[in-house]
Amino acid sequence: MIYDSIIVGAGPAGMSAGVQLSRAGLKVLLIEKNEAGGLLRNANCVENYLGFHSPCGAEMVMEFQKQLEDFSVPLVRGEVLEIQKGRTFSVRTKKKNYFARTVLLATGTEADLLEVSGEKKLAGKKVFYELADLLKNFNKGKILVVGGGDVGFDYALNLSGRGFRSILITRGEGAALPVLKSRAGKSGIPVYENVCVKKIGLGEKGLLVDCTQRQFKVDAVLVAVGRHVQMPKIGMQKRIKGLYFAGDVKHFAIRQSQIAAGEGLMAAMQIIHQLSNANRSRNRK
Ligand SMILES: Cc1cc2nc3c(=O)[nH]c(=O)nc-3n(C[C@H](O)[C@H](O)[C@H](O)COP(=O)(O)OP(=O)(O)OC[C@H]3O[C@@H](n4cnc5c(N)ncnc54)[C@H](O)[C@@H]3O)c2cc1C
Structure with a gap:
């Protein structure tokens, strides 16, 4: 044919x-x-x-x-x-x-990868690159969204609207549309600027994400750092x-x-x- x-x-x-x-x-x-x-x-x-x-x-x-x-x-x-x-x-x-x-x-x-230690091993289990894939594995919890562009903010708002606790980190000051940033502010989503992920690993009670100056304990990571x-x-x-x-x-x-x-x-x-x-x-x- x-x-x-x-x-x-x-x-x-x-x-x-x-x-x-x-x-x-x-x-x-x-x-x-x-x-x-x-x-x-x-x-x-x-x-x-x-x-x-x-x-x-x-x-x-x-x-x-x-x-x-x-x-x-x-x-x-x-x-x-x-x-x-x-x-x-x-x-x-x-x-x-x-x-x-x-x-x-x-x-x-x-999606681009973060290219950090531990990422590949946890991909598809605790580290995701599309929200739709994360939702197949989690229906609640604390999610670290990595990326301060439109997609990162969209993901954080989406998760928050579904009852997840979302935290957003961005390596710069976040390049998202002002309307998305303002909604994230109104939704009480914590946004940490000038933070870079260094390493992801499994801790006793979840995922440990080592970043510049701080560590996050979360259930999963959703990566939105470019495509x-x-x-x-x-x-x-x-x-x-x-x-x-x-x-x-x-x-x-x-x-x-x-x-x-x-x-x-x-x-x-x-x-x-x-x-x-x-x-x-x-x-x-
Ligand atoms: C969180 C988020 C929010 C967004 N919000 C908006 C918005 O508000 N407004 C807006 O206009 N746009 C928005 N977008 C962007 C929009 O989704 C994309 O621009 C649009 O989906 C692009 O369509 P496309 O068909 O070109 O590619 P895609 O939607 O990427 O579709 C490509 C398809 O090709 C398939 N494919 C790839 N390679 C192969 C292969 N080798 N064999 C078979 N299949 C293959 C993929 O699986 C995929 O299904 C958003 C995107 C994201 C991630």
């Missing part, structure tokens, strides 16, 4: 593209290594997506999923490891090879006809869900034009 388009990554960019490609009657497949919704699943309160009145990210994702279902967009679980170009594109996952006339990479970003683009191996030039990019993976410096969804839609429209032009010239011959 050769798909008209394979979309790698079911975040806002990939989901938006999937809906449009399916509306256009194309054979499309979405491949997602984790859960549909991407990074947006972690957002506390999305206030800048027109048409939605400050829902949490998970609620928005449920609405996106309904739209995928309305247009019967098939979604399979799997991590795409490599993309190659022969007569068609081949998209390799661990279990299977898929083939398509076009590929859209909407793979977003991945980097993630992509499968691409065995060809990236600027090749039929290979498209959308969302955070494309515009790393302006990572917002509405931009990602808009770019997904734009890529879908470009794919539709490419394929209909190709069909027209084939029919003329």
Whole structure:
């Protein structure tokens, strides 16, 4: 089976593209290594997506999923490891090879590590990089959020709203939006500035996080110290006809869900034009 388009990554960019490609009657497949919704699943309160009145990210994702279902967009679980170009594109996952006339990479970003002693051993158990993963393991407790950007403050507010005790540390003075900082202040979230994590280890009654000048005893750590683009191996030039990019993976410096969804839609429209032009010239011959 050769798909008209394979979309790698079911975040806002990939989901938006999937809906449009399916509306256009194309054979499309979405491949997602984790859960549909991407990074947006972690957002506390999305206030800048027109048409939605400050829902949490998970609620928005449920609405996106309904739209995928309305247009019967098939979604399979799997991590795409490599993309190659022969007569068609081949998209390799661990279990299977898929083939398509076009590929859209909407793979977003991945969290940066703290790179401190003890971190790797505790990752996924006591140290987390996405709120959604922490919530699968904890439903109460004291959480140290590391990172003073928008994501760090969003996580701290989200946790506090769920009844956790959140503490936020930032190595500088915190670069988050003033509105998020002010809400953290009003929610009574302790914020420690100019603090760096040095080491994480297990103590008798929980996690010990050694930082510059102080030590924190907490139940878990949620890291939000930056992100980097993630992509499968691409065995060809990236600027090749039929290979498209959308969302955070494309515009790393302006990572917002509405931009990602808009770019997904734009890529879908470009794919539709490419394929209909190709069909027209084939029919003329
Ligand atoms: C805490 C937090 C709060 C936020 N708040 C807001 C907000 O208020 N407003 C706003 O506009 N934006 C917000 N954002 C940003 C928004 O979530 C992102 O900009 C948006 O999700 C990007 O969409 P995307 O589809 O480009 O990438 P992502 O959402 O990152 O989705 C990429 C998907 O691709 C999958 N993937 C990656 N590699 C592979 C592979 N090799 N094979 C298969 N699948 C793969 C990933 O698992 C992921 O599901 C927030 C983000 C966070 C973390």
